[in-house]
Amino acid sequence: MTAAGAALTAPGARPRPIEEAGAGCAHCGAALGGGQGRFCCHGCEAASALVSGLGLDAFYRRRRAAPGTLRPAGAADDVTPFVQARDGACRLQLHVDGLVCGACVWLAETALAGDPAVREARVNFSTRRLSLAWDGPPELGQALADRLAAIGFRVAPFDAAARDDAQARQERELLRAMAVAGFAAANVMLLSVSVWSGHAGSMGPATRDLLHWASALIALPAIAVAGLPFFRSALTALSGGRTNMDVPISIGVLLAAAMSLFETVNGRAHAFFDSAITLLFFLLIGRYLDLRARGRARQAAQHVVALAARAVRVLLPDGSVATRRPRNVAVGDVVLVASGERIPVDGTVTLGAGTIDQSVVTGESLPVPAAPGTIVFAGSLNLGQPIEITTGAAGENTLLAEIARLMEAAERGQGRVVALADRVARHYAPVVHVAGAATFLGWWLLMAAPVHTALLHAAAVLIITCPCALALAVPVVQVVVSGRLMRNGILMKSGTALERLAAVDTVILDKTGTLTLGRPVLVGDADPELGRRAAGLALASRHPLARALARAFPDATRVVDVVEQPGGGLLARGATGEWRLGNRAFCGLEGAAMDTDPEAELGMLELWFVGPGIVPARFRFADSLRPDAEAAIQALKARGLELRILSGDRPAAVAAMAERLEIPLWEAALRPAEKLARLDALARSGRRVAMIGDGLNDAPALAAAHASLSPAEAVDIARIAADFVFQGERLSAVVEAFDLARASQRIARENLILALGYNALAVPLSVSGFVTPLVAAIAMSSSSVLVIANALRLAQGRQPG
């Protein structure tokens, strides 16, 4: 068993592995408890055996994953409905979570490619997507997905057709334009440098004209190609009777090109080809970065949504069961929801009775009973027996309809926040036009200069004022910050989100799922010996309480031959008798007198454990605070933010939490509309409010807030409404988002000031006709480099986490 350990230290030149054998679990690297061997849990032991069995031990030498990342957490979801047959092979696209290093990519690909049927297994590390192709039956896809899950990657299928191809096409078009502009700029600049140095003396007019002609030959076609995005946008704006930043850009570039051609034809000394094409090149860089940052954020958001989406089991009229994608479930379909599963659709319970945890929907932390006729919402957790739900277009009076209405109204009411850069550009464009026109008229009429000289100076003004630095100032900041946020597990979903978050002065927090983890955690004292035994049974189940128990005792030994009785519990027959883990009735304790305080009876989730020779043991579960919630709340307060809790839960539960976190302003038992009303009231009193929430009931407030954040475990609708989605258990991600948002705005503002200040200096020069092509080129490049360098300051600095 020490083979891996020996191999670890073998070649010295290799990148040093972070975890040495013995420091943690030999598979996932998590810290080992006392009495544990090489592995922290059975999942890891099995995963390690699988990896070794495939001959991929090399992975452990190179892995750089954070401890615990690769701890297997159950089988993969049903992927079969997502398999597509094309070109005689089955294809499947998967989102893969847990890919953090090159070795992970290697492991995932090699583990799959080892299967002889697999034709292609290729991970895209940037998007965390895996494309699989194999020969053979579609069902093989499930086996492959399960293999990844067994190693410890979380996988979720996604719909390749749903991908936004328009974005990819646009990105490619810009990149192509950028390549052409870059090529032309480099070559024209090369020729221009010769011309400039020629001005100093030795170059004859014939050579200069030759170089000008060569420049024209390169620049004119390049401008036609690379300028297209700007010309198009400018035309659209002009035909709509508006003006935007692309209008002066287009005029400036075209005027400069035309004037330069005129100068070249007439054999004059100055041509601005290099300025025109370099300008386009810099502007295209800004455009591309901007588009890419936004596209990446959206892609990441899709990734999060996909990891939570599950295949739905639909009961067909003939009694058979089919698995479908959630969006292919039609109104009226009967959906089966097993015990412990999240309810995938909105509808009415038609069969079965059970307990439903609606905490993500209403914020209410107590489970509610459900019987035929009860309306249930997607996202709720079925804690009781399996139920059947008839998918329904929820009626006008349901909670869901209300939330949909509220969200619509909230989004309408918010109005479009105009990005800082756009606001600046909006005021800047007319100024540029006026300056250009005034220069031309001034030279032509007042100074009685020839028309072409006046035009040349006007073109110089347009070129020198063109917002290269302005166009780069904000996109570069966005790209740098979104990259840093993503490394910290925070996904930004909107281009203006940073700006809005930085302006916030009040933070509203939801309780369940936001301040708390939103899933049951074992509380109170449990006998470790009994706990381990009970967890041995619990390992066999996917029920949330069983999983919570198994998580609490990771070193439990799995019990074989466990029978799960849906809605009751787990049963195992040992040599000495029967062991039962389940609800009170299942364990035969219905009549027994227990210590009962009514609050606990009502509020606590519990599991009982009975067996031969032991006193019936009770395990109690409650939703617990996120581990760093207190520190995060303190940090937010220290940043001068006013905190409030708005929850849909019972006042008692909220009060206790508010007191613990020292948040004096709290309200409980709020309906979604009331949350929204509180938010509106705050906004009307002049406050900028950030909403942090995860539930369906928070969604309207998230949509209406000035900025909003939502944890990755939130319901789809909340994540879609939120500007930021943060992953993991740490609430301090919120603090990081605030810090980075503020820092980014500071830098963006500095950049704008730099860019505008440079223009303020350069405009008088160009108006008075002192700007030669050389001066224009130096000024333009230096200001762009300056703002990029300034933005890159954000990339350095502390790496939290």
Added chain:
Amino acid sequence: MNSLLLLIPLAIILGLIGLGAFLWALRAGQFDDLDGAAHRILLDDEPGPNKPRRREP
């Protein structure tokens, strides 16, 4: 100065070759996964785009 008549077209042609290579790479998907490429280069025996190449001895 006659050398310019040769050198300028030569420079442009070389530049065009570079541009063509870039556009080809763009179309071939070389820029689709920049992060992945950065990590893959550190691994000796990567499985390649299709299957691990199992060469017969």
